[in-house]
Amino acid sequence: MRITIKDIARKVGVTPATVSMVINNNPKISIATRERVQKAIKEMNYRPNFTGRSLVKGRTNNIALVAPLMSSFFTMEIVRGVESKISGTEYNLVLYSTINKEKSISEICYEGRADGVIFVSVKPDDDMLKDFERMEIPAVFVEEVVDGFPGVKFNNVKGAYVATEYLLKTKRKNIGIIIGKEGMWVTERLKGYRDALEDNDVEFKPERVARVSDDTFGEGKEALRKLLKENKKLDAVFCASGDITAVGVIQEARQLKINVPEELGVVGFDDIYLSGLTHPAITTVNQPEFEMGTKAFELLMEVLTSSDKKVKKVISFDPELVIRDST
Amino acid sequence: MRITIKDIARKVGVTPATVSMVINNNPKISIATRERVQKAIKEMNYRPNFTGRSLVKGRTNNIALVAPLMSSFFTMEIVRGVESKISGTEYNLVLYSTINKEKSISEICYEGRADGVIFVSVKPDDDMLKDFERMEIPAVFVEEVVDGFPGVKFNNVKGAYVATEYLLKTKRKNIGIIIGKEGMWVTERLKGYRDALEDNDVEFKPERVARVSDDTFGEGKEALRKLLKENKKLDAVFCASGDITAVGVIQEARQLKINVPEELGVVGFDDIYLSGLTHPAITTVNQPEFEMGTKAFELLMEVLTSSDKKVKKVISFDPELVIRDST
DNA sequence: TTGTATGCGTTATCAA
DNA sequence: TTGATAACGCATACAA
Secondary structure, rough: OOOOHHHHHHHHHHOOOHHHHHHHHOOOHHHHHHHHHHHHHHHHHHOOOOHHHHHHHHHEEEEEEEEOOOHHHHHHHHHHHHHHHHEEEEEEEEEEEEEOOOHHHHHHOOOOOEEEEEEOOOOOOOHHHHEEEEHOEEEEEEEOOOOOOOEEEEEEEHHHHHHHHHHHOOOOOEEEEEOOOOHHHHHHHHHHHHHHHHOOOOOOOOHHHEEEOOOHHHHHHHHHHHHHOOOOOOEEEEEEOOOHHHHHHHHHHHHHHOOOOOOEEEEEEOOHHHHHOOOOOEEEEEEHHHHHHHHHHHHHHHHHHHHOOOOOOOEEOOOOEEOOOOO | OOHHHHHHHHOOOOOOOHHHHHOOOOOOOHHHHHHHHHHHHHHHHOOOHHHHHHHHOOOEEEEEEOOOOOOHHHHHHHHHHHHHHHOOOOOEEEEEEEHHHHHHHHHHHOOOOOEEEEEEOOOOOOOHHHHHHOOOEEEEEEEOOOOOEEEEEOHHHHHHHHHHHHHHOOOOOOOEEEEOOHHHHHHHHHHHHHHHHHHHHOOOHHEEEEEEOOOOHHHHHHHHHHHHHHHHOOEEEEEOOOHHHHHHHHHHHHOOOOOOHHHHEEEEEEEOOOHHHHOOOOEEEEEOOHHHHHHHHHHHHHHHHHOOOOOOEEEEEEOOOOOOOOO
């Protein structure tokens, strides 16, 4: 027995239209009726129905967020960033997982579920992308940036560059890299690594690259063993795949009685919460996920409120090398 | 220029009602028209509008989740658990932060924004609670369980008991505890600690309790120093406030040249991801947040689909002591 | 088998 | 200043 605008109208003895105008602070309503209506609203604890309002207004007040939530800390931090900004606005955040990626995306695109969408590490196929434009649903891309859309990205090339450069500065010459198997970030970080080597006249050697399929403890341990087998004089490892890989590397080194940082320098990537808490604390490339999330939301708001809807700004975040004890 | 059911109807030369029946697989429609309609739907890439459907059906297909997202890993894991179950269903997950707790809760209660709600570590006040029943919005409570509502909780008393008991078994007698300042869990874990001491004829001493306001690295360090000052023979610390506290304790001990576990046994709480990765790896009480999340969603679905709406089941998760190297 | 009419809860336009 | 009416997109009971 949900209370509607009609119940209030009946109780006060006016029409629903009048009640609606009171709710929306329409100045045309006389103070007398306004007060009677407001009194009834309070008494009955009435609040306008969200769905009814959405239908007539043609907007949902929902922001969709599509992200591989299940797979990484990275994504969760971005969600927190978005969340921190969205509360206080009139918008709600609706989560869509990438488990049924196509389904999620098409629901957002064709079913009018959201006024805007934030994609994190996800890209709809080209047809769908066109449809988002056609449907005039503003979209912002985080990490995986798409041409013609606003986005928030991280300078992976530079991040890998400064990490490698720092290892070179600390007199290490035989620097291995542990990195993922595919994705834009893999290409970019590998480029940063190679650029730094080249700029410092150190030869790039393919056997110093170890591939992992995920940023995990176990993969880190395994990758170090592989690198050591193929590189007898290895004196540093850049864990471009992430900090958890770095933790694995450090632990494996401990087991192999290799001192970190004396015999082996280790640099991670991401600067997740635990990186400063391990022993030795991990030197790493800070990637400000939280801020990237807040920025993504701000960008989306900019599109949503701007008149031309043609905001295509791409914000790039620069890395910061956080030097701790593992180098 | 959004496509509606009318556009399809016009194109095919039938009425919207017919199109609607095709969409909903109403068997009354002849195969011939059904196919013509479906063809048009495909051609125009039509999908029924979510809001319109919600309004007429009287249900939103949204599940609200209210949680202190910003403050803990714990909560994020629960979100992941819920998320893992919800994708694949017809429901969407809408996040509500606790930054504007009252506002969030009343929106869900009075504005028809969701078909059900999951509260994590949050409890609406009593009036609102009654209103949730009145509005017939199913609610499930996680962690902070509420009388008369279904819930998912964790056996904190037992968790603290087994942790303390294990320390006693390893021949430590002067066991400090680091714990929060308020909340049901604080009372419960403290009780488990005291019960274990009592059952083993060890006297409880107030000076062995250190209070922290959050599960953080810094608070852990500080708490250890305080405990050591007041307890010269301290030989173990139970970090009931969480694993991050335990990391802080271990690091502070290292700085003070106190060997863990030889001179000081350390047990944490939660078993977060990093607990197994530190050195020494932390012995801790596993709290299955992810599973608690999945269970909360399953419970909510049970209420949503059951006829009587009076499911009041409370699922209790038992602790598991994960023994690693810090004890 | 299909069309007509009505309603879900709200807002907006126009008339009174 | 307020009321009557239509509309948002869809589903359903009933009529044809």
